[in-house]
Amino acid sequence: MGAPKTYIDAIVEAQAEEMRRDANVFVLGEDVGIYGGVFKATKGLMDGFGFWRCLDTPISEALIVDAAIGAALMGMRPIAEIQFGDFIGGAHDPICQQAAKIHYRTGGTWKVPIVIRVANGWAMGVGLYHGQANEAWYMHVPGLKIVAPSTPYDAKGLLKSAVRDDNPVIYLEQKAIYRVPWLKEELPEDDYTVPIGKARIAREGKHLTFISYGWVVHNCLEVAKKLEEEHGISAEVLDLRSILPYDKEAIITSVKKTSKVIITHDAPKTAGVGAEISAFIAEEAFEYLDAPITRVCSFDTPVPFYSKMEKFWLPTPEKLYTAALKLFEY
Amino acid sequence: MELSPKEKDVLRKPKELLEKPKLDEDHKPRASVDAKKRKEELKKIHYFLRLTREFDDRGRKLWRQGRMEGTFFSQIGQEATTVVPTFFTERGDFIGPQHRELGAIITRGCPLELLASQLLSRKTSQDKGKCHPNFWGWTEGNFLAPCTLMAAQTGVAVGAALSFKMRNMHFIALTFSGEGGTSKGQWHEAVNFAAIHKLPVVFIIQNNWWAESVPLRLQAGNEDISKRAIGYGIEGFRMDGNDVPLLYDFFSEWIPKIRANIGPPVIVQLDTYRWYGHSEIDPADYRAKEEVEMWKQRDPLPNFESYLVKEGIMTEAEIEAVREKALEEVQKAYEFALNAPEPEPKTCLEDVYAP
Numbered sequence: 001m002g003a004p005k006t007y008i009d010a011i012v013e014a015q016a017e018e019m020r021r022d023a024n025v026f027v028l029g030e031d032v033g034i035y036g037g038v039f040k041a042t043k044g045l046m047d048g049f050g051f052w053r054c055l056d057t058p059i060s061e062a063l064i065v066d067a068a069i070g071a072a073l074m075g076m077r078p079i080a081e082i083q084f085g086d087f088i089g090g091a092h093d094p095i096c097q098q099a100a101k102i103h104y105r106t107g108g109t110w111k112v113p114i115v116i117r118v119a120n121g122w123a124m125g126v127g128l129y130h131g132q133a134n135e136a137w138y139m140h141v142p143g144l145k146i147v148a149p150s151t152p153y154d155a156k157g158l159l160k161s162a163v164r165d166d167n168p169v170i171y172l173e174q175k176a177i178y179r180v181p182w183l184k185e186e187l188p189e190d191d192y193t194v195p196i197g198k199a200r201i202a203r204e205g206k207h208l209t210f211i212s213y214g215w216v217v218h219n220c221l222e223v224a225k226k227l228e229e230e231h232g233i234s235a236e237v238l239d240l241r242s243i244l245p246y247d248k249e250a251i252i253t254s255v256k257k258t259s260k261v262i263i264t265h266d267a268p269k270t271a272g273v274g275a276e277i278s279a280f281i282a283e284e285a286f287e288y289l290d291a292p293i294t295r296v297c298s299f300d301t302p303v304p305f306y307s308k309m310e311k312f313w314l315p316t317p318e319k320l321y322t323a324a325l326k327l328f329e330y
Numbered sequence: 331m332e333l334s335p336k337e338k339d340v341l342r343k344p345k346e347l348l349e350k351p352k353l354d355e356d357h358k359p360r361a362s363v364d365a366k367k368r369k370e371e372l373k374k375i376h377y378f379l380r381l382t383r384e385f386d387d388r389g390r391k392l393w394r395q396g397r398m399e400g401t402f403f404s405q406i407g408q409e410a411t412t413v414v415p416t417f418f419t420e421r422g423d424f425i426g427p428q429h430r431e432l433g434a435i436i437t438r439g440c441p442l443e444l445l446a447s448q449l450l451s452r453k454t455s456q457d458k459g460k461c462h463p464n465f466w467g468w469t470e471g472n473f474l475a476p477c478t479l480m481a482a483q484t485g486v487a488v489g490a491a492l493s494f495k496m497r498n499m500h501f502i503a504l505t506f507s508g509e510g511g512t513s514k515g516q517w518h519e520a521v522n523f524a525a526i527h528k529l530p531v532v533f534i535i536q537n538n539w540w541a542e543s544v545p546l547r548l549q550a551g552n553e554d555i556s557k558r559a560i561g562y563g564i565e566g567f568r569m570d571g572n573d574v575p576l577l578y579d580f581f582s583e584w585i586p587k588i589r590a591n592i593g594p595p596v597i598v599q600l601d602t603y604r605w606y607g608h609s610e611i612d613p614a615d616y617r618a619k620e621e622v623e624m625w626k627q628r629d630p631l632p633n634f635e636s637y638l639v640k641e642g643i644m645t646e647a648e649i650e651a652v653r654e655k656a657l658e659e660v661q662k663a664y665e666f667a668l669n670a671p672e673p674e675p676k677t678c679l680e681d682v683y684a685p
Binding site: 053073102111 | 424455477478479482490515520522526683
């Protein structure tokens with residue numbers, strides 16, 4: 001165990017360790033080389049591994065992913081950085097039409113081991129072109145895997161799993177918690193991974209379950225603590241960690257235990273990840289529910305910019321708290 | 331439809347409008363080329379051209395007989411633009427086709443049984459019934475099954491070339507798009523990146539003048555798309571894509587050169603023509619009959635065959651023997667596929683994720 005690490009430290013470390021472990025791992029993207037990334041998620045990698053293995057690209061999102069695919073087909077394991085989730089649209093065809101379908105259309109003869117690291121989701125004051133949470137766009141695409149870690153430990157372990165996975169993995173970095181000091185934690189010295197597709201119980205509880213992923217998990221934990229302290233309500237927090245595939249077993253287990261569910265994320269409500277989780281619970285665990293499924297999400301608008309609008313718009317702890325009390329009393 | 335003055339001009343004097351390749355001065359007589367080797371290789375190329383033609387012709391017929399599902403994308407008329415560049419690829423090279431590159435996959439050495447099986451959606455194909463019949467791939471030959479979207483494979487080929495350059499491997503990436511595909515942003519992003527890093531990529535533009543129904547003059551402001559190379563800082567060539575000896579002389583020099591130096595990339599616009607519709611469901615009535623007839627006169631195969639006879643490389647009898655052999659191989663492949671088992675419907679659930 002070394003010094004406590006932030007979420008972004010964990011991402012840098014995971015990449016450096018994977019690049020050291022396997023010479024086929026390399027990073028490419030906008031500003032990743034000389035500058036070390038706009039968020040410094042690739043800081044020091046070019047100095048440590050050279051020009052080619054931490055390669056600055058032109059402003060060409062489609063090419064970044066296409067090039068990663070081509071290199072992967074030739075035996076490499078690229079990590080493609082998309083600077084902001086908001087910019088990923090330019091790479092939509094390479095991700096959804098090319099990477100996601102190559103294994104299928106080649107009858108399982110070719111694999112596409114790429115990681116697409118994306119600075120995703122809301123962060124304070126970044127607005128409608130730097131703050132979108134676009135995970136639902138990709139959840140609808142068979143052939144992709146999507147992860148969204150909420151802690152430094154999971155950030156490192158899931159990134160390593162993503163690099164070692166033989167499928168295209170979209171790795172959604174939570175820029176809202178890149179450097180928050182209260183999230184720092186000591187990470188194991190030894191190599192470790194966190195499995196893709198497995199959720200984590202972030203807090204045990206018995207009266208109701210919060211289901212979330214990414215930075216919004218911390219809102220759930222804050223509210224769960226308050227509910228316990230102020231009302232003696234025991235809330236469970238299920239951190240999905242993986243969005244595709246998501247951990248159906250963990251969801252069912254928690255629903256059976258608490259019978260009341262709140263799903264929350266910072267992406268808009270309509271057809272968001274929560275819609276899928278909610279439908280799944282309704283199909284598979286209806287008889288275990290004691291109340292309607294609740295969703296606390298952002299409004300169906302672009303991400304507003306002005307700080308007071310942001311607060312109004314987000315699934316804040318206040319909104320979660322109110323929803324939880326209402327659900328508890330149902 | 332009303333033809334533009336330019337198109338009328340093409341109809342009158344096509345040859346003059348097609349520039350000869352701008353080869354280096356010292357290359358022109360090609361004295362360095364071993365004449366015997368050239369003859370042997372031209373014979374092999376003839377065989378692949380013929381095989382492609384016969385395979386395509388038989389495939390079209392099967393579609394018309396209602397014996398295959400989907401539609402058939404014939405490449406008849408365009409054999410030379412795919413066969414000749416691919417002839418100079420080596421094991422380890424990467425090929426990123428568009429969707430009319432039957433000649434490339436045949437020349438690459440893919441067994442015809444695999445291709446015929448895919449055309450008939452049989453279990454014995456590489457894709458096992460999951461992919462469109464015409465969108466052939468052959469992983470063993472680093473030949474990526476097409477992604478139908480135009481120019482979608484261009485960037486992927488650039489990525490393969492990047493991996494060769496990074497690892498100092500003497501391989502090239504050969505990628506095809508139609509003239510229509512070059513209007514996509516992805517095409518630009520790919521060529522630009524390859525130019526920045528001088529990657530070993532051969533960007534073939536198969537200009538068959540029609541992107542489905544849209545003519546070249548509505549596709550690009552300059553019909554010589556290879557001129558864009560100047561803007562990228564690389565070399566670009568435009569030539570008659572139906573002139574097999576010309577293509578041979580060009581690619582036999584350039585592909586080994588790019589492989590030896592691991593770059594830089596080159597754009598090659600090859601003017602050619604697809605005789606039939608975009609696919610069999612397209613009557614292609616947007617084209618003037620005279621135009622189609624003119625291009626049929628410029629069929630790469632008989633013209634090349636006359637050349638072979640004239641140069642004393644092959645006799646008429648040898649050419650006929652090649653044709654018979656090709657027909658026999660094609661028949662055998664289709665027989666195999668017609669008798670091959672169908673895939674189980676539930677296997678559509680397999681191969682979504684690698685284990």
